[in-house]
Amino acid sequence: MTTAVTATDAAPLTLTDVRKTYLARGREPFEAVKGMSMDIRPGELIALLGPSGCGKTTTLRMIAGLETVTSGAIAIGDRQVQDLPPGKRDIGVGFESYALYPPLNVRENLAYGLKARRVRGAARQVDQLAARLEMSDLLDQRPASLSSGQKQRVALARALIRNPRVLLLDEPLSHLDAAQRQRVRRELKVLQREFGYTTIVVTHDQLEALSLADRMAVMNAGVIEQFGTPDEIYDDPANMFVADFVGEPKINLFEGTAVRRSGGTVVRAGRDGRLAAYAPAATDGQAVTVGLRPQDARPAHDDEPALAARVVVYEDFMEFGLATLEVPGVDGRIVAQLPHGVRWRRGETRRIAARPDRVYLFDTETGTRIR
Amino acid sequence: MAREMMPGRRRFTAGSVGADLLILLWFVFSLFPIVWMVLLALKTRSQQTSTYFAFSPTLENFGTVMSRRGEDLTSVNFSGALLSSVLNCGGAVLVSLLIGIPAAYAAGRWKYRGSEDLMFQMLSFRFAPELMVVVPLFVIYNQTGLFDTTYGMIWVLQLVTMPLVVWILRSYFQDLSPELEQAALLDGYTRRRAFVMVALPLVRPGIAAAALLAFIFAWNNYVFPLILTDSEATTVTVAVTKFLGGGGQAYYNLTAAAALIGALPPLVLALTIQRYLVRGLSFGAVKA
Numbered sequence: 194m195t196t197a198v199t200a201t202d203a204a205p206l207t208l209t210d211v212r213k214t215y216l217a218r219g220r221e222p223f224e225a226v227k228g229m230s231m232d233i234r235p236g237e238l239i240a241l242l243g244p245s246g247c248g249k250t251t252t253l254r255m256i257a258g259l260e261t262v263t264s265g266a267i268a269i270g271d272r273q274v275q276d277l278p279p280g281k282r283d284i285g286v287g288f289e290s291y292a293l294y295p296p297l298n299v300r301e302n303l304a305y306g307l308k309a310r311r312v313r314g315a316a317r318q319v320d321q322l323a324a325r326l327e328m329s330d331l332l333d334q335r336p337a338s339l340s341s342g343q344k345q346r347v348a349l350a351r352a353l354i355r356n357p358r359v360l361l362l363d364e365p366l367s368h369l370d371a372a373q374r375q376r377v378r379r380e381l382k383v384l385q386r387e388f389g390y391t392t393i394v395v396t397h398d399q400l401e402a403l404s405l406a407d408r409m410a411v412m413n414a415g416v417i418e419q420f421g422t423p424d425e426i427y428d429d430p431a432n433m434f435v436a437d438f439v440g441e442p443k444i445n446l447f448e449g450t451a452v453r454r455s456g457g458t459v460v461r462a463g464r465d466g467r468l469a470a471y472a473p474a475a476t477d478g479q480a481v482t483v484g485l486r487p488q489d490a491r492p493a494h495d496d497e498p499a500l501a502a503r504v505v506v507y508e509d510f511m512e513f514g515l516a517t518l519e520v521p522g523v524d525g526r527i528v529a530q531l532p533h534g535v536r537w538r539r540g541e542t543r544r545i546a547a548r549p550d551r552v553y554l555f556d557t558e559t560g561t562r563i564r
Numbered sequence: 565m566a567r568e569m570m571p572g573r574r575r576f577t578a579g580s581v582g583a584d585l586l587i588l589l590w591f592v593f594s595l596f597p598i599v600w601m602v603l604l605a606l607k608t609r610s611q612q613t614s615t616y617f618a619f620s621p622t623l624e625n626f627g628t629v630m631s632r633r634g635e636d637l638t639s640v641n642f643s644g645a646l647l648s649s650v651l652n653c654g655g656a657v658l659v660s661l662l663i664g665i666p667a668a669y670a671a672g673r674w675k676y677r678g679s680e681d682l683m684f685q686m687l688s689f690r691f692a693p694e695l696m697v698v699v700p701l702f703v704i705y706n707q708t709g710l711f712d713t714t715y716g717m718i719w720v721l722q723l724v725t726m727p728l729v730v731w732i733l734r735s736y737f738q739d740l741s742p743e744l745e746q747a748a749l750l751d752g753y754t755r756r757r758a759f760v761m762v763a764l765p766l767v768r769p770g771i772a773a774a775a776l777l778a779f780i781f782a783w784n785n786y787v788f789p790l791i792l793t794d795s796e797a798t799t800v801t802v803a804v805t806k807f808l809g810g811g812g813q814a815y816y817n818l819t820a821a822a823a824l825i826g827a828l829p830p831l832v833l834a835l836t837i838q839r840y841l842v843r844g845l846s847f848g849a850v851k852a
Contacts, residue, residue: 218677259746280752292743296765309752351747 243412285352463522645803672737736770773840
């Protein structure tokens, strides 16, 4: 990273086969994290995305040292930290609840982290950081009198005040309302770029992950389903879980049969629906699950394979429209996002298609992508 | 109701007036024993059995009860009992806090095998009848020399104070976000310092409520001092009844005066912590 301004010591963070198993006597051992490996570059912003209970927060807490590591290694730079107490790891954490100390004002809250180490010039450091985060006017207020957006900013400052080598943020935007969320999300990204800290953000909100992260890990049931850039995750999902979890509105998933042709692959779905797909690995006659994002569905040309569908509902959101469709023989409904101006009516029959490389085929049993 | 009501004014319907009257009636009914006790405390011995409300009140009884004169008259050392009560209850609360605060913290922060059973066991001390344990305790106290000592009383009163302290404070610790202490750990504080410097100051209101509530309960206890003390460590609750004496020697007026004096400390404490009391009494179930 050449853009790093302050964090000249932004460090790479390496997780090697990190596991967490909870043992409860008389119960099955519960594996919360099943062998996570990640190489995070200095200054990179990583998002851990997944549904609740997928192990993302446990992973964060293991990196911070608030949870023991059952096996595996965590390294910051070339220092193994998995056995160090949290205070010795040089990590700043922004907690979901902000963890601001109610009886102290913001200034004292920020200085609190320096007090334990008896840092010289703590007051000056607090003032400087506050100035950089444009929150000098908050310094004399108590946490109770701050808005949630301001609290979030103070929590971030509290994590940054020790100039840690790695910054961890647990659901940083979850307590903010929609408008604040957008603003703070942008601020967070700008600040992270400016300070250059190696950062991990834990979130269950895919929009947050997609917009913030340099790379993101989609987690499910203790494993990483896919680790890559937001583009890779969105455009090239590794399996059905990732495709289903990321994307709004949700991807359409329906049963189909792959048919190999000389020109490529076509999937049959429903009574007489057909979609061209790019999936060289598919075998002829293979039963598959088809994934089609609402954003990728478009009105079909006359001469291409398509799904004929009856319009159940058409919702006009002005900048785009959402058509909910019924395809004969296909279980469930299919949603297509159509450009502004295309107005379909309820009851009409329309044909939809998509670019072949945007029609994903998954193994119905394992959920793995067939490509 | 013929008259127009002002908007926003409380409506006096037959129902609401009836309810108010009932509450008033209950108020008079429940306060009457206290009124009676106050009147009795202001009477002379010759007036003590008269039921007339008209009499010449005197404050002499309070002086008699607290002084040597009362002891000569009835052989009850009431001021001594007052001091004993303070020592017994104060000591009991102090010990309960010293042991109970860390216990409550551990119980509020960590789940382990049998942790809930342990908490319930602790609570069961509160509803087990004291008479069940007091007889064997009497034998043990006699043999170990704890009978009629402040130490003995402090010990046995743990049955009263400890469950209160642990249960009330546990709920306070549970309400406290563990992330506060975790943030302190990341700042380089040790577990112990995080507890002392971060968690403890934030539950101070809880500690005050638990301590005062435990003190009041210990103060009101009657069975333990009745059986386990004689004269040295005997308490207000027991001493009050001794003014009743026996064989026609009953000093009802002194009894009433002593009871009033004895009720004063818990009353004052209850009024000062009224705010926390509700939450304390419900073992913290009410969110502050």
